[in-house]
Amino acid sequence: TDAVLDEVAExxxxxxxxxxxxxxxxxxxxxxxxxxxxxxxxxxxxxGVRPDGTKEILGLWIEQTEGAKFWLRVM
Structure with a gap:
């Protein structure tokens, strides 16, 4: 994974x-x-869906649990 750290940060x-x-x-x-x-x-x-219909991943996160409190922090 160290080989892609620069690409991930970009x-x-x-x-x-x-x-x-x-x-x-x-x-x-x-x-x-x-x-x-x-x-x-x-x-x-x-x-996210762009005006032309293409889709783009805006963000990925890994957490221990799933819940609305996490999304509140993202927003």
Whole structure:
């Protein structure tokens, strides 16, 4: 993963479009190996739809739990 850290940082700091007519917020629970054990974690995603209909991932986050309080921090 160290080989892509620069690309990840570039993606995280890219400028976003000024307008997304639709934005979807969702989360999925997945099993993740963490420090030698398998744990359930929530993968949050914000998906924006541009005026021309193309979709763009606006952000991804991994948290221990799923809930509205996380989205409040994102907003």
């Amino acid at each position: 993606w995280q700091n890219r400028p976003l479009e000024p307008l997304y007519p639709l934005v979807f917020f969702d989360a999925i629970r997945v099993k993740v190996r963490d420090e030698g054990t398998v744990r359930n974690k929530a993968i949050y995603v914000a998906l």
